[in-house]
Amino acid sequence: MALKRALDVFLATASGAILALVAGAVIWQVVTRYILGIPSTSTSEIARLLFMWLALLSGAYAFGQKRHLAIDFLPQTLTGRSRTAAEATILAIVAIFAGLVMVRGGSDLVLRTLMSGQITPTLGLPMGWIYAAIPVAGGAILFYCLWFARGLARGEDDGILPSSDSNTTG
Amino acid sequence: MGQASLLLFGSFALLMALGVPIAFAIGAAAALTFLLFMNFDQSMFIVAQQMASGLDSFTLLAIPFFILAGNIMNSGGMARRLVDFAQILASPLPGSLAHVNVIANMLFGSISGSAVAAAAAVGGVMAPIQKREGYDPAFAATVNITSCPTGLLIPPSNTFIVYSLITGGTSVGALFLAGYLPGILMGLGIMLVAGIVARRKNYAPAPRPTWTDARTATLNAILPLGLIVVIMGGIIGGVFTAAEASGIAVLYTLFVTLVWYREIGIRDLPKILVESAVTTSIVLMLIGASIAMSRVMAFGQIPQAIAEVMLGISDNPTVILLVITMVLLFVGTFMDMTPALLIFTPIFLPVVKQIGVDPVHFGVIMTFNLCIGICTPPVGSALFVGCSVGGVPITRVLRPILPFFAVMISTGLIVTFMPWLSLALPRYFLGY
Amino acid sequence: ETVLRLSHNNPADHPTHISMEFMGKRLSDLTGGELSIQVFPNAELGNQRESMELVQNCALEMARSNASELEAFEPAYSAMNLPYIFKSEEHFNKVVSGEVGQKILNASADNGFLGVAFLTEGARSFYGNKPIHSPDDLKGVKVRVQPSPSAIRMVELLGGSPTPIDWGELYSALQQGVVDAAENNPTALTNARHGEVAKFFSLDEHTMIPSVVVISKCTWDGMTPDQQAAMRQAASEAQEFHRQNWNKTADAAIKQAETEMEVNVNTVEKAPFISAVQPMYAEVAAKSPLVAELISEIQAIAQ
Numbered sequence A: 001m002a003l004k005r006a007l008d009v010f011l012a013t014a015s016g017a018i019l020a021l022v023a024g025a026v027i028w029q030v031v032t033r034y035i036l037g038i039p040s041t042s043t044s045e046i047a048r049l050l051f052m053w054l055a056l057l058s059g060a061y062a063f064g065q066k067r068h069l070a071i072d073f074l075p076q077t078l079t080g081r082s083r084t085a086a087e088a089t090i091l092a093i094v095a096i097f098a099g100l101v102m103v104r105g106g107s108d109l110v111l112r113t114l115m116s117g118q119i120t121p122t123l124g125l126p127m128g129w130i131y132a133a134i135p136v137a138g139g140a141i142l143f144y145c146l147w148f149a150r151g152l153a154r155g156e157d158d159g160i161l162p163s164s165d166s167n168t169t170g
Numbered sequence B: 001m002g003q004a005s006l007l008l009f010g011s012f013a014l015l016m017a018l019g020v021p022i023a024f025a026i027g028a029a030a031a032l033t034f035l036l037f038m039n040f041d042q043s044m045f046i047v048a049q050q051m052a053s054g055l056d057s058f059t060l061l062a063i064p065f066f067i068l069a070g071n072i073m074n075s076g077g078m079a080r081r082l083v084d085f086a087q088i089l090a091s092p093l094p095g096s097l098a099h100v101n102v103i104a105n106m107l108f109g110s111i112s113g114s115a116v117a118a119a120a121a122v123g124g125v126m127a128p129i130q131k132r133e134g135y136d137p138a139f140a141a142t143v144n145i146t147s148c149p150t151g152l153l154i155p156p157s158n159t160f161i162v163y164s165l166i167t168g169g170t171s172v173g174a175l176f177l178a179g180y181l182p183g184i185l186m187g188l189g190i191m192l193v194a195g196i197v198a199r200r201k202n203y204a205p206a207p208r209p210t211w212t213d214a215r216t217a218t219l220n221a222i223l224p225l226g227l228i229v230v231i232m233g234g235i236i237g238g239v240f241t242a243a244e245a246s247g248i249a250v251l252y253t254l255f256v257t258l259v260w261y262r263e264i265g266i267r268d269l270p271k272i273l274v275e276s277a278v279t280t281s282i283v284l285m286l287i288g289a290s291i292a293m294s295r296v297m298a299f300g301q302i303p304q305a306i307a308e309v310m311l312g313i314s315d316n317p318t319v320i321l322l323v324i325t326m327v328l329l330f331v332g333t334f335m336d337m338t339p340a341l342l343i344f345t346p347i348f349l350p351v352v353k354q355i356g357v358d359p360v361h362f363g364v365i366m367t368f369n370l371c372i373g374i375c376t377p378p379v380g381s382a383l384f385v386g387c388s389v390g391g392v393p394i395t396r397v398l399r400p401i402l403p404f405f406a407v408m409i410s411t412g413l414i415v416t417f418m419p420w421l422s423l424a425l426p427r428y429f430l431g432y
Numbered sequence C: 001e002t003v004l005r006l007s008h009n010n011p012a013d014h015p016t017h018i019s020m021e022f023m024g025k026r027l028s029d030l031t032g033g034e035l036s037i038q039v040f041p042n043a044e045l046g047n048q049r050e051s052m053e054l055v056q057n058c059a060l061e062m063a064r065s066n067a068s069e070l071e072a073f074e075p076a077y078s079a080m081n082l083p084y085i086f087k088s089e090e091h092f093n094k095v096v097s098g099e100v101g102q103k104i105l106n107a108s109a110d111n112g113f114l115g116v117a118f119l120t121e122g123a124r125s126f127y128g129n130k131p132i133h134s135p136d137d138l139k140g141v142k143v144r145v146q147p148s149p150s151a152i153r154m155v156e157l158l159g160g161s162p163t164p165i166d167w168g169e170l171y172s173a174l175q176q177g178v179v180d181a182a183e184n185n186p187t188a189l190t191n192a193r194h195g196e197v198a199k200f201f202s203l204d205e206h207t208m209i210p211s212v213v214v215i216s217k218c219t220w221d222g223m224t225p226d227q228q229a230a231m232r233q234a235a236s237e238a239q240e241f242h243r244q245n246w247n248k249t250a251d252a253a254i255k256q257a258e259t260e261m262e263v264n265v266n267t268v269e270k271a272p273f274i275s276a277v278q279p280m281y282a283e284v285a286a287k288s289p290l291v292a293e294l295i296s297e298i299q300a301i302a303q
């Protein structure tokens, strides 16, 4: 429990902080250009780069909170063992995607981009570090999949499908 | 390419039916289909790349910021005051809050130029209030979802700028003017259906307000309405761009709620920030994945294949326009708007030019039909945002949304077959 | 029988698209149909940066980017992006079709790609809500620049305020006055319709930043020496074909902007602009010995 809790707190804090930073960057961009008359040349790139981290880290957090949207017509008709089987299949598919595409493909992207020396156009930061958001988020999603699967096996968790028709998104 | 479409759409349908979260279903189907065009490592690489890089656009920043501003307005009492005021305006109409939602989307979407941002901002404010007044949340979300694309037709609109670029320089000014009447017509159509549904459901018009109530509500609404003035004034006055306006909206709502009303404190901010980040990420992961899907379709030349088959059907101008409408509606169901516009405009424009359709009019036809697609399942950014901010599962809006689609499609046909609706304003004002 | 996929972000009726189609046709002729090029326009396969990453990783065979965006992938290109490094169109043509051009195209071999052709995009100039005659006219003027250190530094040295704005937002930004000016070649007035909202085009012709067609190192290494020679031949023919077409396009754009959009075009005395940007030469040369060497070689060709 402590492990998932820690990851939740980390991702939530990071997501909130990054969103605040991105908002600050864009507001600062307007202030420097219109009020100070010396347009900032870096805020636009900072905002865009942080934005990718925001989408992926909070996307992982949203998965851990079972908040992603799904079409659940069919699974809603299932009960008992077949429902557990459907839940397990969904978790397996998400885990495979997170593992192969996000962690493996993402790490590949990070390493190759770092090796080729590509930099961001204005600030000259290594592009590989920007892409690191993908494997990081993938790793978190993979962890949540394993966590939910363990709960499912022990009968402590009901998987990631919304348990009733009431609310998927809070 | 038959193989690619089969693999892509087949696996996607299967994964979705199983209940896999849509972002992952799209991403996995795309990754699987890429295997037809490149090796395993490269397929994983390209989908991972698109999940981040597909989001590398300054204009997408409007999404988190308007969601954030909407949440701040809700928590800080701005939304409540705004809706009290809106109720006074719309009180004689059945389902008055739904009409308020439509009008707000037309205003907001027209300035921000982003349908999704409008759905997030307006829906975020309106959903809780409609719930309080006893409206079915699915109905509320439906109205919000289907009315937000009006802003893509009513200028300014980034979509028209993109269209102008692809067509090698159709006048942006003419396109902007051409979008007014079709956009307003779409909004009126939605209001008509919303009114009918509201009457059936007995959402009574709000009681006629007393003079004192009206005055209080109006005075209370000055600061919330100031947001529209600040944003619109700032964009028109050249202080900031439409994307930056979303950041300014955050600043303004923070000032009003934190400093003026003092209904929230600094300590409430982390929760609002995290909640906004989550809503944002649900939409952005979907956008990233659907960009990956558009890329694999382009690799497989799938859009060209669809167009070729469809355009082979007839050479009667009316039939050609009907077929194009059908293709655009079909494509809109699973493809995001910008990639669809980029891919299909060059395929269709030469064809319609031959049958005498004006490029400005065709820009309106493309935008109108494709923007219906952002409201449709399985892939629809407005649908996703609207359901997220409205707190409704997608499956619940699928039935109530049908009559709205019917009116959108009919309006689209009217716009397609009555060119003067699009061309009257550019002709009158620009001598186009 | 091998089809090389080439990704770029212009529409299909753009001169660069037509030149790359021409290149594909010549390649097919020269290799007896062994190799051909399928050109994907409108960034269908990805934007310029994404396409470059795919090319570097063998997932895509070819792409067209430009010397400015390529700075992020290979510093050698920054030598070409210096303002007024090219004294004239003839000077530019001599450089890109000669040894120095080849040296730049080959500089990225270790980074997973090779350049094969420079497609000229003509000279870039300032345009906006007032005519620019001297650097003094740029004082305090907000100029939209591409996100690149050289573009930012150039506008700074000329006295303007460099302002990054997304390309998609630029039309509205010019219209509403978020920025006062932008810089590009004359086709921006017509293709992007900026002539509708910017009524003064000042021919200061500060930079000549060409498009660059690149090929993946994996694809290149997989080709036979004959095929490589055919590719070089087709590329060089396409470069020449493009050069001839470009001037017609640019002249037509200027004419259309003047007559249909009522844009005022003025010529500019370049000497004060040239002296204002001189500090950049040492700054960019300090990047690496190769860049310094390329700068002096390009300058030597002008003599």
Ligand code: NA
Residues within 6 Å of the ligand: B109, B110, B111, B112, B113, B114, B151, B152, B153, B154, B155, B156, B157, B158
């Ligand atoms: Na608009």
Ligand code: NA
Residues within 6 Å of the ligand: B332, B333, B334, B335, B372, B373, B374, B375, B376, B377, B378, B379, B380, B381
């Ligand atoms: Na859709």
